Amino acid sequence: MQSTELEYITALKERLGKRLPPEEVEDILSDYREHFRMGRADGRSEAELCRSLGEADDVAREMVATHFVNKAGHTKSARNFSHAVLATLGLGLFNLVFVLVPIIVLAVLLAVIFLVGGAFIVFGPVAFVLALLQLAGTPFFALWANPLAGILFSVGITALGLLLIIGNYYLANFFYRLGIRYLKWNIRVIRGTEEE
Amino acid sequence: MNIQFKKGVLELCVLSMLVRKDCYGYELVYEISKRIDISEGTIYPLLRRLKEEGLMSTYLQESGEGPPRKYYALTDQGRQKERELRDEWLNFTVSVGKLLEANPNAVH
Structure with a gap:
């Protein structure tokens, strides 16, 4: 536990410096410096101010979690999202552990849909060309019993692939936004460590 | 009081202090933690x-x-949010109050 302003600010700086951009760290530190300045002017000792601020560690964890959740909200990427989840887990929010499994299952599902859609989009045109060649009478490509059915099938499968990819995109977006809101809610309502 | 309970209400406390006037950080922190x-x-x-x-x-x-001190001021969006949260809070406390009153075992 820190008992002077210097110790407190140093502890915060050390913990934040590793994770956040320097301008943001400086902005956060200036708030706490101002707090100490005003508190001293108010006649409170540095030790007392440190005590009522609470552990620098807890403050830093909360700042880091907030930063990463905001970042993931602004710039969508799987990497930002996983950083946000990890930083929020760092607050000791054990309820998040229970949603971790559904999140991973969902991510795998979205990836599988993406791959299947992609495969259809690649396979469709190939099947289409093969069917055309067969229709043109090239015996070597006699893949289909009925080349016309082959053409219909390949057009169908290409369209299905496109639909899957587009649908998957919207689905991923939807769950991403939902996830960010859930993380924000966690940070807002629940605090890692109890006072005292 | 339950810590999660308090934290949810903190947002309303900050917003409602700022409805009256702009405040600097220490002022907000001091008044609320008092x-x-x-x-x-x-x-x-x-x-x-x-x-x-x-x-x-x-x-x-x-x-x-x-x-210089850093002052906080509400935006229009903030004012709107304050009204929403205030209404929610008042409705909630009235409802809970009624339930508590209705409890025949309550000792006054």
Whole structure:
């Protein structure tokens, strides 16, 4: 536990410096410096101010979690999202552990849909060309019993692939936004460590 | 009081203080922690979040002595949010109050 302003600010700086951009760290530190300045002017000792601020560690964890959740909200990427989840887990929010499994299952599902859609989009045109060649009478490509059915099938499968990819995109977006809101809610309502 | 309970209400406390006038950080922290038992350090992350969410803005203003202070002011969005949260809170406390009153075993 820190008992002077210097110790407190140093502890915060050390913990934040590793994770956040320097301008943001400086902005956060200036708030706490101002707090100490005003508190001293108010006649409170540095030790007392440190005590009522609470552990620098807890403050830093909360700042880091907030930063990463905001970042993931602004710039969508799987990497930002996983950083946000990890930083929020760092607050000791054990309820998040229970949603971790559904999140991973969902991510795998979205990836599988993406791959299947992609495969259809690649396979469709190939099947289409093969069917055309067969229709043109090239015996070597006699893949289909009925080349016309082959053409219909390949057009169908290409369209299905496109639909899957587009649908998957919207689905991923939807769950991403939902996830960010859930993380924000966690940070807002629940605090890692109890006072005292 | 339950810590999660307090933290959910903190946002309303900050917003409602700012409805009356712009405040600097220490002022907000001091007034709130005087009435609600919570570590003062956690109010600053909240202030950053509310700013990030566009509910309030900040500006620096010279004070009589020392460096300028950072003041917090509500945005229109912040005022709207304050009204929403205030209504929710009042409805909630009235409902709970009625339930408590209705309890025949209550000792007064």
